[in-house]
Amino acid sequence: MSTLLKVEGISKRFRGLLAVDRLSFEVPKGAIFAVIGPNGAGKTTLFNMIAGVYTPDGGTITFRGERIEGLTPDKVCRRGIGRTYQIVRPFPALSVEDNVIVGALLHRNGVVDARAHALDVLRRLDLYDKRAQLASSLTLPDRKRLEVARALATDPKLLLLDEVMAGLRPTETDRIVAILRELNRETGLTIVLIEHVMRAVMALAGQILVLNHGKPIAQGEPQAVVHDKAVIDSYLGAEALS
Amino acid sequence: MTMLGRLIDGVSVRVLILLGVLAVALLIAPLIAGDYLLTVLILILYFAYIGQAWNIMMGFAGQLSLGHALYVGLGAYTAAALYVHFGIGPWLGLLVAVPVAALAGAFIGFLAFRFKVGGVYFAILTIAVCEFARVGFDHLAWTRGSSGLFLPVSQYSGNDLWHLRGRPVMFYYILLAATALAFVGCRALLQSRIGYFWRAIREDEEAARSTGIDTFHYKMIAVVISASMTSFAGVIYAFYYNNLFPEQVFHISRSIEIILGPIVGGVGTLFGPILGAFVLTGLAEILNNVLAALGIDLPGAKQVFYGICLLFVIMALPDGVWPWLARRMGLSERSK
Numbered sequence: 001m002s003t004l005l006k007v008e009g010i011s012k013r014f015r016g017l018l019a020v021d022r023l024s025f026e027v028p029k030g031a032i033f034a035v036i037g038p039n040g041a042g043k044t045t046l047f048n049m050i051a052g053v054y055t056p057d058g059g060t061i062t063f064r065g066e067r068i069e070g071l072t073p074d075k076v077c078r079r080g081i082g083r084t085y086q087i088v089r090p091f092p093a094l095s096v097e098d099n100v101i102v103g104a105l106l107h108r109n110g111v112v113d114a115r116a117h118a119l120d121v122l123r124r125l126d127l128y129d130k131r132a133q134l135a136s137s138l139t140l141p142d143r144k145r146l147e148v149a150r151a152l153a154t155d156p157k158l159l160l161l162d163e164v165m166a167g168l169r170p171t172e173t174d175r176i177v178a179i180l181r182e183l184n185r186e187t188g189l190t191i192v193l194i195e196h197v198m199r200a201v202m203a204l205a206g207q208i209l210v211l212n213h214g215k216p217i218a219q220g221e222p223q224a225v226v227h228d229k230a231v232i233d234s235y236l237g238a239e240a241l242s
Numbered sequence: 243m244t245m246l247g248r249l250i251d252g253v254s255v256r257v258l259i260l261l262g263v264l265a266v267a268l269l270i271a272p273l274i275a276g277d278y279l280l281t282v283l284i285l286i287l288y289f290a291y292i293g294q295a296w297n298i299m300m301g302f303a304g305q306l307s308l309g310h311a312l313y314v315g316l317g318a319y320t321a322a323a324l325y326v327h328f329g330i331g332p333w334l335g336l337l338v339a340v341p342v343a344a345l346a347g348a349f350i351g352f353l354a355f356r357f358k359v360g361g362v363y364f365a366i367l368t369i370a371v372c373e374f375a376r377v378g379f380d381h382l383a384w385t386r387g388s389s390g391l392f393l394p395v396s397q398y399s400g401n402d403l404w405h406l407r408g409r410p411v412m413f414y415y416i417l418l419a420a421t422a423l424a425f426v427g428c429r430a431l432l433q434s435r436i437g438y439f440w441r442a443i444r445e446d447e448e449a450a451r452s453t454g455i456d457t458f459h460y461k462m463i464a465v466v467i468s469a470s471m472t473s474f475a476g477v478i479y480a481f482y483y484n485n486l487f488p489e490q491v492f493h494i495s496r497s498i499e500i501i502l503g504p505i506v507g508g509v510g511t512l513f514g515p516i517l518g519a520f521v522l523t524g525l526a527e528i529l530n531n532v533l534a535a536l537g538i539d540l541p542g543a544k545q546v547f548y549g550i551c552l553l554f555v556i557m558a559l560p561d562g563v564w565p566w567l568a569r570r571m572g573l574s575e576r577s578k
């Protein structure tokens with residue numbers, strides 16, 4: 001499989017704190033790739049660098065063979081990277097449908113086309129029945145799904161999901177897992193997800209990268225990673241194995 | 243879908259009826275209204291039109307301008323000066339006045355959006371540029387500085403539409419046409435791609451960027467359209483009042499006047515600026531008459547009463563009168 005995203009030696013410093021420290025990894029096309037690690041490990045900072053919110057202090061990010069580090073977020077999105085926010089940010093006073101139409105309009109000029117596409121995406125994410133509601137009136141799990149829908153509507157090649165399962169009940173988690181797996185299988189969409197819910201990570205990911213203090217402490221197949229001593233010590237704890 | 247079909251797509255029958263009644267009422271109003279009422283209606287349409295233009299920036303794209311008098315003034319002064327100095331009529335003058343205002347808007351937008359001047363600081367920048375223009379025009383000999391620029395006036399028997407020389411009723415119909423066009427144009431904008439992007443920016447600029455929207459580009463378009471539209475009202479202002487003083491035209495109270503209508507009517511709604519203009523101008527005139535009838539002649543009494551009424555409306559209906567009225571009348575309204 002060819003490489004879709006290649007991160008080489010990127011770092012990000014916030015005043016004294018080195019949030020991401022010379023990090024490198026590759027995500028193959030069509031993969032589901034998980035990034036895990038304790039709070040403050042630098043996961044969201046990593047996403048923000050890929051998505052163009054921060055320019056890395058050093059290192060390169062290559063997407064589909066082109067360098068993208070330092071591009072603005074809108075340009076990164078145009079190149080084919082969609083993202084969600086850990087702290088959700090849908091457009092509150094717009095309806096669910098209009099939120100997703102905004103995303104769909106990125107590569108469509110007509111609102112009619114965009115609406116049709118938006119409704120398809122909403123069906124996929126079980127939000128079709130709520131399409132007329134204001135985004136601000138949704139529950140947190142629904143808002144998280146709405147963000148996924150909005151990002152998906154921009155027709156990304158790569159989707160960055162920052163803790164979309166946090167705060168969900170197990171049945172809701174299973175549903176999102178099923179939706180993401182289906183998307184990945186049917187459309188070939190590559191997904192990088194940050195997640196604390198190990199049940200979802202194990203069910204989805206082909207590869208896991210474990211970060212701690214901005215550095216990788218393990219990377220590989222899920223089974224190997226969760227049995228890694230360093231990972232257990234610094235993040236999972238022994239009970240995760242049971 | 244046809245152009246018309248798209249414009250009225252999703253609009254309820256009740257709203258269409260309301261629009262029809264309003265249109266007919268405004269069309270025949272001059273036949274019934276006396277001279278006094280006509281001048282009040284002209285004022286209302288003037289504020290409805292400019293309110294609509296201001297609303298594009300604030301209500302649609304979320305950019306607060308507190309200096310819209312700048313665009314009124316630039317439009318007014320450009321067209322008036324061209325007329326006084328070269329005999330160039332207002333409609334040709336528009337071809338210069340609108341680009342001048344658009345450039346001023348682009349200048350403010352560029353400064354603010356390139357250097358990330360947002361929120362309150364953006365609003366202050368708009369005030370500052372307008373103040374700068376006020377002082378500048380005070381000293382600009384070409385437009386007669388602070389002694390004022392006057393357009394030649396005489397008694398008009400007929401209405402010369404081409405030179406905008408005529409009786410108030412002519413200005414009434416011009417402003418009515420402009421307000422109607424602005425209303426339809428804003429609806430079209432709001433429903434188009436750009437309208438979706440504007441609202442996304444208004445709601446959350448960072449999220450809009452990460453959804454692929456070039457926010458700089460779309461904010462610039464909002465400022466330029468708003469400034470251009472506003473300058474047209476300035477041209478009409480110049481030829482209606484026939485005198486321009488920098489201290490009046492560019493005064494900050496003028497900018498505030500412009501934004502009160504849409505705020506009271508409902509920011510971001512299409513009916514808000516129109517309704518707000520009716521409510522505010524109507525209120526001011528009623529106060530005038532009541533105070534006169536009661537024989538109260540205290541300086542500032544009108545302003546105080548006006549302020550109290552305004553305060554009451556804003557406290558009772560923080561989203562504006564239109565959203566409340568639309569609910570009361572069973573017109574489901576969202577972003578209309």
Ligand SMILES: Nc1ncnc2c1ncn2[C@@H]1O[C@H](COP(=O)(O)OP(=O)(O)OP(=O)(O)O)[C@@H](O)[C@H]1O
Nearest residue numbers: 014017019037038039040041042043044045046086
């Ligand atoms: N904008 C910022 N300014 C200063 N420090 C920041 C900023 N963003 C993140 N940090 C710091 O960088 C470190 C990494 O933060 P980051 O949000 O990337 O962690 P995370 O792995 O996503 O954690 P969590 O699991 O809690 O979401 C933290 O110590 C955080 O406080």
Ligand SMILES: [Mg+2]
Nearest residue numbers: 043044045086
């Ligand atoms: Mg995080």
